[in-house]
Amino acid sequence: MALDKHGIARRIAQELQDGYYVNLGIGIPTLVANYIPAGMNVVLQSENGLLGMGPFPTDDAVDADLINAGKQTVTTLPGSSLFNSAESFAMIRGEHIDLTILGAMEVSEKGDIANWKIPGKMVKGMGGAMDLVASARNIIVAMQHTSKDGQSKLLPECTLPITGLRCVKKIITDLAVLEITPQGFKLLERAPGVSVAEIQKATAGQLIIEGAIPEITV
């Protein structure tokens, strides 16, 4: 059975390590914050100027002056810090963030990512995504394996305008965990009950299958 978005977030949380500074994109990545293993020290950066993002506030503690990059009200934690946008992207561009998790519309087998524009249809802008993908030491993409009309989002080449070249390291979808290798998408894990053949069918780019593929455990 394919993972739901909480399942994807739970699986991504397994990629976290103690002491990591992590930037979470909007959408599924945001959910990862809920599944940080107990006792693990992970600090979340929000690129609008907050390091040490805490959970949503209780109703009486909502502060319009304290939001995350998704414009949601949040809180600080003991040890948090606040800073301006240039300092925030100095952290990102200067490779001080250990892990970036973001959504995508397409990923190519070379690790290119497209997630900011559909020509003639949708122009929201790239926000901080281009800076993040150009500089992050480690980038994991969280997304559905296929689009709503069943088209694969894991392609030989991106068809949409690129956000960044050869930057994605790993992809975690509703169907599978894949790693970008020089040969293409290497299948690491499959969702419980999802067959390798189903993943092959949903993957337009080169898929590398070596040996038995274990099931994701979340």
Next chain:
Amino acid sequence: MALDKHGIARRIAQELQDGYYVNLGIGIPTLVANYIPAGMNVVLQSENGLLGMGPFPTDDAVDADLINAGKQTVTTLPGSSLFNSAESFAMIRGEHIDLTILGAMEVSEKGDIANWKIPGKMVKGMGGAMDLVASARNIIVAMQHTSKDGQSKLLPECTLPITGLRCVKKIITDLAVLEITPQGFKLLERAPGVSVAEIQKATAGQLIIEGAIPEITV
């Protein structure tokens, strides 16, 4: 009679205007702080990270963590601010300072300045001088007209390594006030009792003398 260094500082103080942000170099320029006209609001910047430099502290208020660019203990004033060295030079490079006053070893008739190095003899480094002269909107040089051995410091070309090109606007010496013009050093004022001929003799670069030259009043 030639001006002493306090006289030079007093004459420079006449160049200040209400609302000016001013950077004062080490030496004679520092003395200008003592002669800011009463009631005039002038804010002094010290490039090591202080805006709104106050007078020297009283003995019991000395703070090792509060010095100026000359490494002298100073004070803050109501409305002062402290910042790091990159922010300080952002102010300087970004042309937010209205007036820079600094010393020199040589000035050329084109407005070049040399004040950081005597090859083989003295290598103290340029400190912030090159940044200041490259960016200041208005630069006044405070110096003796001649060296200790009587050589003119106002030259057709600098002989020492340059600190900045075509940047000096005005020079105030023990003998005269001069302006840099496309034709050379234009004599504006002379020290009380000092003749135009004496100034001419002490000036190696092109000296422009037009009409009667008034005496400096301080």
Next chain:
Amino acid sequence: MINKVVPSAQAALHDIFDGATLMLGGFGLCGIPENAIAELIRLEVKNLTCISNNAGVDDFGLGLLLQKRQVKKMIASYVGENAEFERQLLSGELEVDLIPQGTLAERIRAGGAGIPAFFTSAGYGTEVGEGKEAREFNGKMYLLESWLKADFALVKAWKGDTAGNLVYKGTARNFNPLMATAGKITIAEVEELLPAGALDPNQIHTPGIFVQRIFQGQHYEKRIEQRTVSSA
């Protein structure tokens, strides 16, 4: 200390002209100069070039200026919350320059800091890099990006003093301190205007040198885009 106080938004913005380039602080609706935006609407200045990370929402923030067709060109990084914006853009009524957020922040800082150009890796190999100089440093490709400056920077702070020193609160800081450095004339509105000396010199976010005019703002709405809460 130099006194930068003006009595009102009206006095502060009186010389903003048609065709001016403006920077406006804020991220989403957080930390936007609400009073200055209201005054721009009252002034009916036109053909503005607005530099701001976002474009507000349809009926608040910069969205209000878009509604009134006062904006000729928008320079931003993300405009996803504004349907009117997207309509004007797709119809060609509005010129838009979309810039990676970190590049936007750094270009504004560079404008204030006298750095005409710098290299950044963001956008290399994408549409953003088209027509720009690219260069390799240590095996990685970078784009040359230029500074941004404005005729007026409109910023909003939490506290300010008569000398123009500013302190921001929470994530309402965002682009405000950068833009304060890059305006030919920087106009700051504050929630609380204090006498010089009331703020700790060690804890100033924007030194007064960058601020030409400061005024006490009124009636902050501080609208929240996504009120997300957790149970206690």
Next chain:
Amino acid sequence: MINKVVPSAQAALHDIFDGATLMLGGFGLCGIPENAIAELIRLEVKNLTCISNNAGVDDFGLGLLLQKRQVKKMIASYVGENAEFERQLLSGELEVDLIPQGTLAERIRAGGAGIPAFFTSAGYGTEVGEGKEAREFNGKMYLLESWLKADFALVKAWKGDTAGNLVYKGTARNFNPLMATAGKITIAEVEELLPAGALDPNQIHTPGIFVQRIFQGQHYEKRIEQRTVSSA
């Protein structure tokens, strides 16, 4: 929050190696990492490249490292207070790279911020510009300058917390926050080490992400170079 505390200078500096590139905060003797310098001397590490605005005085600060001949190369803007430095330089024992102070500050910031190169007007037409790319922007000439990074950045703060957040005092801030961003390993010594949460998140000068190790400093001398006083 991640805990960055180590028990001592000895624990913090244990892996500094011969030939390392170090950044050391401070302006003159103000804000220098006194404990780290003492530990470098105890460790007897050699052939260091030291990046610091100044070189201390003969018998304090970086001057102590020069005396012991532990420094191979010095990168600084002003070294006028140190006779031993001048002697080693003029005799050719010491390599020296003198850099305009604002360029030095900006190159360090660029190193921390992932900007490999930028243009600045400082030094154009002087020795500093020799061999560097020059380019005109808006009728003015600028030099291309590259980033600076270090194996270790040694910084000194007033207060710090266990998460590595730092607050500086007065003009002891200077180069410290910049260098904190540009060290592969940044080691902070503080006058007062506090639990995470004790510092106001709104008033942090160096966010903890930049600091890998933090320790409580001991016995600060804080020597004053020019004690200038006025009568009350």
